[in-house]
Amino acid sequence: MDTDASGRIHYTALFRYFETAEIEFFRETGILHHHPGIAFPRVHVECDYRSAILFDDLIVLEVSVGKIGRAPVQLNFRVLKDEKEAARGNVVIASMDRQTQRAAAVPANVREKLEPYLSSIQVIE
Amino acid sequence: MDTDASGRIHYTALFRYFETAEIEFFRETGILHHHPGIAFPRVHVECDYRSAILFDDLIVLEVSVGKIGRAPVQLNFRVLKDEKEAARGNVVIASMDRQTQRAAAVPANVREKLEPYLSSIQVIE
Amino acid sequence: MDTDASGRIHYTALFRYFETAEIEFFRETGILHHHPGIAFPRVHVECDYRSAILFDDLIVLEVSVGKIGRAPVQLNFRVLKDEKEAARGNVVIASMDRQTQRAAAVPANVREKLEPYLSSIQVIE
Amino acid sequence: MDTDASGRIHYTALFRYFETAEIEFFRETGILHHHPGIAFPRVHVECDYRSAILFDDLIVLEVSVGKIGRAPVQLNFRVLKDEKEAARGNVVIASMDRQTQRAAAVPANVREKLEPYLSSIQVIE
Numbered sequence: 001m002d003t004d005a006s007g008r009i010h011y012t013a014l015f016r017y018f019e020t021a022e023i024e025f026f027r028e029t030g031i032l033h034h035h036p037g038i039a040f041p042r043v044h045v046e047c048d049y050r051s052a053i054l055f056d057d058l059i060v061l062e063v064s065v066g067k068i069g070r071a072p073v074q075l076n077f078r079v080l081k082d083e084k085e086a087a088r089g090n091v092v093i094a095s096m097d098r099q100t101q102r103a104a105a106v107p108a109n110v111r112e113k114l115e116p117y118l119s120s121i122q123v124i125e
Numbered sequence: 126m127d128t129d130a131s132g133r134i135h136y137t138a139l140f141r142y143f144e145t146a147e148i149e150f151f152r153e154t155g156i157l158h159h160h161p162g163i164a165f166p167r168v169h170v171e172c173d174y175r176s177a178i179l180f181d182d183l184i185v186l187e188v189s190v191g192k193i194g195r196a197p198v199q200l201n202f203r204v205l206k207d208e209k210e211a212a213r214g215n216v217v218i219a220s221m222d223r224q225t226q227r228a229a230a231v232p233a234n235v236r237e238k239l240e241p242y243l244s245s246i247q248v249i250e
Numbered sequence: 251m252d253t254d255a256s257g258r259i260h261y262t263a264l265f266r267y268f269e270t271a272e273i274e275f276f277r278e279t280g281i282l283h284h285h286p287g288i289a290f291p292r293v294h295v296e297c298d299y300r301s302a303i304l305f306d307d308l309i310v311l312e313v314s315v316g317k318i319g320r321a322p323v324q325l326n327f328r329v330l331k332d333e334k335e336a337a338r339g340n341v342v343i344a345s346m347d348r349q350t351q352r353a354a355a356v357p358a359n360v361r362e363k364l365e366p367y368l369s370s371i372q373v374i375e
Numbered sequence: 376m377d378t379d380a381s382g383r384i385h386y387t388a389l390f391r392y393f394e395t396a397e398i399e400f401f402r403e404t405g406i407l408h409h410h411p412g413i414a415f416p417r418v419h420v421e422c423d424y425r426s427a428i429l430f431d432d433l434i435v436l437e438v439s440v441g442k443i444g445r446a447p448v449q450l451n452f453r454v455l456k457d458e459k460e461a462a463r464g465n466v467v468i469a470s471m472d473r474q475t476q477r478a479a480a481v482p483a484n485v486r487e488k489l490e491p492y493l494s495s496i497q498v499i500e
Contacts (some may be wrong), residue, residue, distance in 0.1 A: 046421035171296035253380035
């Protein structure tokens with residue numbers, strides 16, 4: 001169902017792969033579960049497509065932390081096919097106080113657990 | 126994005142069309158909005174595909190009420206292309222008390238508003 | 251993205267899980283790839299939902315072969331959560347001659363490779 | 376199915392709305408159908424989210440042409456809710472020779488039909 005009539009994986013399917021990678025990453029770093037009082041809406045998402053991904057292509061997803069701001073966290077994603085980059089993208093996740101609906105500081109334990117994954121090379125900009 | 130590599134609309138896309146039709150139907154009958162204390166989980170969904178639907182085909186969705194039981198409501202869907210049935214299906218929606226998580230009676234106002242749409246011909250069985 | 255406003259996995263997401271399971275099953279049995287001249291459109295899909303699946307629930311998907319007819323093959327799916335059945339469903343896949351667009355016999359190598367997976371208990375009917 | 380457990384429309388659903396708007400736009404301008412020998416893969420997609428969109432919110436999608444390059448075309452999208460911008464984004468569509476798989480000039484009739492929709496204000500950059 002991820003393919004389209006051109007036989008390629010449809011570009012929107014990659015955002016599903018990004019989210020799957022993000023969830024596994026958050027599970028592994030121990031920050032998957034809800035943080036009382038804080039919501040994490042997306043404020044920006046983007047993807048650049050370099051080469052076609054076809055049905056049954058084996059791909060590898062790389063996740064790293066691009067930036068940790070006061071309120072937002074940027075996650076970077078790379079999609080590798082045959083060890084070459086087929087696509088790259090990022091999502092910017094805000095921290096928001098559920099009650100006031102305004103920006104909140106990234107919770108300290110989230111910040112601490114993400115810092116080891118900060119990419120030294122800021123791949124997306 | 127609804128097509129697949131065969132050029133057809135992927136079979137799972139039809140469930141999205143069914144849900145779109147259902148929401149418009151519930152909006153029109155005035156029962157779209159939340160009924161305090163009652164949830165409406167799906168307990169069954171099915172679809173039969175008779176002919177291929179292709180990109181840019183114009184289709185018509187027909188919704189009718191198949192059955193109104195004590196707790197469940199069955200909605201029937203037909204997908205017409207060039208006035209011929211390309212697919213048909215149904216969803217069975219339970220009424221559930223949110224607190225006890227057990228079957229509840231279909232709310233009286235829902236029942237009353239759906240009854241005019243009961244299909245005299247019980248198309249799916 | 252698979253959850254909905256009720257916090258449950260939306261019922262349509264299960265068809266995506268079914269397809270993922272199907273692809274892995276076909277890959278393992280060595281029949282994933284295209285069979286010249288034969289297409290495999292779905293003619294029927296259904297799912298019964300027994301209990302809610304929530305975000306981050308760990309589920310197991312079981313695939314078996316329900317029936318092998320002259321032209322159609324039925325795959326059965328069970329979704330297990332904590333070793334209990336949360337949902338079950340099936341898809342019926344036709345074999346179709348691409349040129350004539352009419353029913354064709356299930357290719358012999360497909361039949362042979364699926365037979366070991368015929369469920370002795372015909373779970374869906 | 377577009378909502379998530381937070382009750383908001385999931386951010387990835389917007390790309391589906393963008394594509395729906397794009398198809399209607401291309402249909403209206405008369406360039407929806409396949410251009411022999413030329414494919415139109417996406418090379419970039421992005422979206423900025425400014426405010427939450429909830430179930431049953433009525434939204435309006437605006438499409439305009441951001442840029443027409445030699446090979447790529449950028450479409451800009453705005454999602455309005457209560458006449459305020461809830462999200463904005465763009466897709467960059469390349470023109471590619473199907474045979475050589477290399478960049479091709481935007482077909483003359485596509486260029487001509489898109490030019491009237493060039494936004495004088497280059498909204499996304």
